[in-house]
Amino acid sequence: MSFLLEPLTYEFMQRGLLASVMVGVLCAVMGTYVVLRGMAFLGDAMAHAILPGVAIAYILKGDLLIGAGVAAVAVALTIGLFSKDGAVKEDTAIGILFAAALSLGVALISAMQTYAVDLSHILFGNVLGVSIGDLWLIGGLSFAILLTVAILYKPFLVISFDPVLAATLRLPAELLRNLMLVLLALTVVVSLQTVGVSLAAAMLVTPAATAYLLTRRLLPMMFVSALIGALSSVIGLYLSYYFNVVSGSAIVLTATLFFLFAFIWKRFKK
Amino acid sequence: MSHTPHRLELQNINIGYGDKIVLRELSFQVPHGSRVAVVGPNGAGKSTLFKALVGLLPLQQGNIFIHGEALGLHQDCVAYVPQREEVDWRFPVTVEDVVMMGRFAQMGWLKRATSRDRDAVQKSLMQMGIADLAEQSIGQLSGGQQQRAFLARAIAQEPHILLMDEPFTGVDVTTQEATLRLLDHLQEKKVTAIVSTHDLNLASSRFDLALLLNHRLIAFGAPREVFTKENLAQAFGNSLLVMENGMMLVDECCPPDEQFTIND
Ligand SMILES: Nc1ncnc2c1ncn2[C@@H]1O[C@H](COP(=O)(O)OP(=O)(O)OP(=O)(O)O)[C@@H](O)[C@H]1O
Numbered sequence: 001m002s003f004l005l006e007p008l009t010y011e012f013m014q015r016g017l018l019a020s021v022m023v024g025v026l027c028a029v030m031g032t033y034v035v036l037r038g039m040a041f042l043g044d045a046m047a048h049a050i051l052p053g054v055a056i057a058y059i060l061k062g063d064l065l066i067g068a069g070v071a072a073v074a075v076a077l078t079i080g081l082f083s084k085d086g087a088v089k090e091d092t093a094i095g096i097l098f099a100a101a102l103s104l105g106v107a108l109i110s111a112m113q114t115y116a117v118d119l120s121h122i123l124f125g126n127v128l129g130v131s132i133g134d135l136w137l138i139g140g141l142s143f144a145i146l147l148t149v150a151i152l153y154k155p156f157l158v159i160s161f162d163p164v165l166a167a168t169l170r171l172p173a174e175l176l177r178n179l180m181l182v183l184l185a186l187t188v189v190v191s192l193q194t195v196g197v198s199l200a201a202a203m204l205v206t207p208a209a210t211a212y213l214l215t216r217r218l219l220p221m222m223f224v225s226a227l228i229g230a231l232s233s234v235i236g237l238y239l240s241y242y243f244n245v246v247s248g249s250a251i252v253l254t255a256t257l258f259f260l261f262a263f264i265w266k267r268f269k270k
Numbered sequence: 271m272s273h274t275p276h277r278l279e280l281q282n283i284n285i286g287y288g289d290k291i292v293l294r295e296l297s298f299q300v301p302h303g304s305r306v307a308v309v310g311p312n313g314a315g316k317s318t319l320f321k322a323l324v325g326l327l328p329l330q331q332g333n334i335f336i337h338g339e340a341l342g343l344h345q346d347c348v349a350y351v352p353q354r355e356e357v358d359w360r361f362p363v364t365v366e367d368v369v370m371m372g373r374f375a376q377m378g379w380l381k382r383a384t385s386r387d388r389d390a391v392q393k394s395l396m397q398m399g400i401a402d403l404a405e406q407s408i409g410q411l412s413g414g415q416q417q418r419a420f421l422a423r424a425i426a427q428e429p430h431i432l433l434m435d436e437p438f439t440g441v442d443v444t445t446q447e448a449t450l451r452l453l454d455h456l457q458e459k460k461v462t463a464i465v466s467t468h469d470l471n472l473a474s475s476r477f478d479l480a481l482l483l484n485h486r487l488i489a490f491g492a493p494r495e496v497f498t499k500e501n502l503a504q505a506f507g508n509s510l511l512v513m514e515n516g517m518m519l520v521d522e523c524c525p526p527d528e529q530f531t532i533n534d
Pocket residue numbers: 287292310311312313314315316317318319353
């Protein structure tokens with residue numbers, strides 16, 4: 001018992017745990033759409049595209065999360081614009097913006113003096129440095145995003161499964177698609193603090209892919225994914241405490257183990 | 271016939287893709303509750319017409335009126351079963367989920383399904399003979415079963431006009447029978463059914479009206495009057511073979527090697 005309770009005597013661990021669980025659940029739920037709509041590449045690109053926003057916020061001594069948020073939403077909408085009406089294919093638009101934003105971000109960060117430490121925090125997250133203010137921001141954004149996903153469950157389901165039905169039922173598919181991109185961008189921003197830009201995509205994809213193997217309907221898939229996201233975050237954080245490894249890596253590796261178990265279970269069930 | 275209100279009216283429409291016009295100066299009127307067979311060679315523009323009727327393709331010219339109102343102005347009551355479903359077959363939805371989607375517009379996008387919605391879904395599943403498949407994943411069904419699932423969804427929409435693009439192509443007798451029974455049932459309920467087909471026998475025996483198309487309207491009316499030698503020759507050109515005994519063969523269909531016959 002003390003094995004479980006001891007880390008919690010530190011306030012930074014309590015805050016870190018709360019933040020990780022919220023991020024784990026949020027990423028896992030948004031991740032179901034990422035997996036089902038084949039947006040894994042987009043999730044990864046978006047995470048890296050945040051870099052210049054973070055760097056500029058850092059230089060201006062502003063809030064990193066706000067810088068990240070502005071960058072992510074800008075990138076999401078630009079991808080929507082470039083790929084509108086099939087001008088260029090979506091993954092091409094993503095590839096172009098991804099590379100440009102990442103280059104800009106690295107250029108800005110390499111010009112900073114405290115280069116090494118800050119870069120590693122941005123890349124891998126700094127879950128033990130979560131402040132009360134961060135916690136409120138993560139909690140508020142998570143709640144808003146999950147509420148939107150719950151309210152728009154049916155429109156999102158139809159535009160993802162059957163675009164022709166969406167058009168005949170006169171859903172504003174373009175608007176919904178852009179809204180989904182913005183929600184995804186905000187999700188990546190929220191996960192910045194705990195797992196960092198390099199691992200955010202994994203938190204989006206891995207729990208949802210695991211849940212896809214275990215369920216046959218969308219709503220159960222979302223719940224199972226959320227559960228796996230939350231469990232991975234808790235277990236990962238404890239592992240990181242006792243084995244002194246980077247928390248983001250520990251969380252992602254735990255989620256990957258869940259995936260492997262589900263994959264093997266599914267193989268043997270056949 | 272002239273006293274029934276015209277539920278669907280096309281006025282001089284041009285439809286196409288980009289600069290290319292596929293159907294030119296098309297005008298016709300369909301009284302409510304009739305069964306219309308749309309016939310024409312491959313590439314005649316049958317699917318194109320259906321896409322325009324549900325608002326998937328913008329009109330380049332002309333107007334479409336449903337209940338006397340322009341398409342898209344009122345809550346549209348048109349359900350559409352495409353020739354090839356372009357859905358994500360690996361999506362985690364069951365047959366029942368898919369049919370329930372047909373109810374979404376009526377129940378309200380932000381509301382929950384009521385018992386009335388669930389009843390409508392059950393009835394549609396039963397009508398298409400797939401109630402026992404309700405819990406199956408959509409991707410695990412056979413092609414014919416999938417088609418029946420999407421027909422069930424279209425019925426669950428409780429449309430006034432039902433468009434089916436080639437529901438008889440590539441399906442077995444069970445699915446074909448279920449679809450034909452559905453057509454009769456729809457007629458009793460005064461639902462207009464517009465169905466494209468390459469089967470001239472079916473078109474003349476099971477439909478009230480026939481629409482012969484080849485990039486323009488060739489003939490529209492009772493099947494007996496529409497499927498004349500002259501009209502069919504205009505529509506099908508060289509692929510129409512007139513036999514010595516007056517029987518006509520249309521050498522035009524998918525899959526190839528299959529031929530439809532009609533007694534004239
Ligand atoms: N998305 C598209 N873009 C451009 N042209 C198209 C498109 N879809 C169809 N066409 C063209 O429009 C014409 C009519 O096609 P349509 O699919 O309406 O024919 P159809 O009568 O349904 O034929 P089939 O019996 O083979 O189903 C064809 O010449 C086709 O090449």
